[in-house]
Amino acid sequence: CNPFPNLLATGQPDLAVVLGGDGTVLSxxxxxxxxxxxxxxxxxxxxxxxxxxxxxxxxxGAGSGEDSVWQRIRDDRYAVTRPMLLEAAVDYGDGRLDxxxxxxxxxxxxxxxxxxxxxDRSPTCRLELAVDGEVVDQVQGDGLIVSTPTGSTGYTxxxxxxxxxxxxxxxxxxxxxxxxLSSRAVVLPPRARLAIWPLGETGRVVKLWKDxxxxxxxxxxxxxxxxxxxxxAQMLVLEQQPSYxxxxxxxxxxxxxxxxxxxxxx
Numbered sequence: 001c002n003p004f005p006n007l008l009a010t011g012q013p014d015l016a017v018v019l020g021g022d023g024t025v026l027s028x029x030x031x032x033x034x035x036x037x038x039x040x041x042x043x044x045x046x047x048x049x050x051x052x053x054x055x056x057x058x059x060x061g062a063g064s065g066e067d068s069v070w071q072r073i074r075d076d077r078y079a080v081t082r083p084m085l086l087e088a089a090v091d092y093g094d095g096r097l098d099x100x101x102x103x104x105x106x107x108x109x110x111x112x113x114x115x116x117x118x119x120d121r122s123p124t125c126r127l128e129l130a131v132d133g134e135v136v137d138q139v140q141g142d143g144l145i146v147s148t149p150t151g152s153t154g155y156t157x158x159x160x161x162x163x164x165x166x167x168x169x170x171x172x173x174x175x176x177x178x179x180x181l182s183s184r185a186v187v188l189p190p191r192a193r194l195a196i197w198p199l200g201e202t203g204r205v206v207k208l209w210k211d212x213x214x215x216x217x218x219x220x221x222x223x224x225x226x227x228x229x230x231x232x233a234q235m236l237v238l239e240q241q242p243s244y245x246x247x248x249x250x251x252x253x254x255x256x257x258x259x260x261x262x263x264x265x266x
Contacts, residue, residue: 057238079236090223110151111210124141145176146226152164193225196226197223205219
């Protein structure tokens with residue numbers, strides 16, 4: 001459910017302050033992208049906080065001092081990143097295209113993924129993938145992930161996919177626990193248009209998820225269409241010298257050996 005149309009009915013905010021973890025940020029980014037509202041996120045009660053600032057910044061400068069968060073915003077001492085979003089629609093095969101409920105398009109900042117849709121057992125699924133109208137793969141396994149560079153450090157990374165720098169616009173397709181050694185993740189250009197559909201018996205439904213939230217159910221002969229969204233998320237960055245690689249080391253222990261000793265000079 002998208003609460004923002006009613007909340008924004010009386011006026012357009014200049015900024016949305018998000019207090020929570022990465023899941024809260026992903027939800028806010030999906031819902032607010034259509035309104036062009038930038039997000040300023042702080043990790044309050046979250047676990048990883050990969051997309052957020054440390055909450056200690058809220059107390060910096062005693063709340064109203066020269067170096068406080070709010071004064072830095074008033075003085076334009078921040079940067080705005082515009083990470084790409086993905087959009088999805090479901091083609092039911094009868095002329096209907098489902099773009100999601102009104103006011104809540106099927107958008108994702110991290111990823112979409114398709115997995116078996118049965119609740120009482122955990123079967124595998126067989127999915128066919130087409131890129132720009134050409135069938136390129138048929139995957140038997142636990143599903144497929146379609147992610148943005150932002151999402152490449154989430155479910156995609158856990159499934160063996162690559163880390164993609166957020167300055168690169170790309171679409172990453174990663175199989176989930178494939179039953180073939182030949183199934184591998186692939187990085188596609190941002191303008192690629194993907195279609196994914198389930199194969200097999202009519203009872204073999206799959207569910208489409210957006211950033212971990214349920215989006216739709218697909219039956220055989222129905223397909224999901226995915227592509228880069230026209231809109232971007234907008235994220236405020238307060239660090240004076242932000243480093244994606246420092247974030248990887250701090251949050252994900254990437255290049256962990258460097259955490260114990262400074263790197264040598266080149």
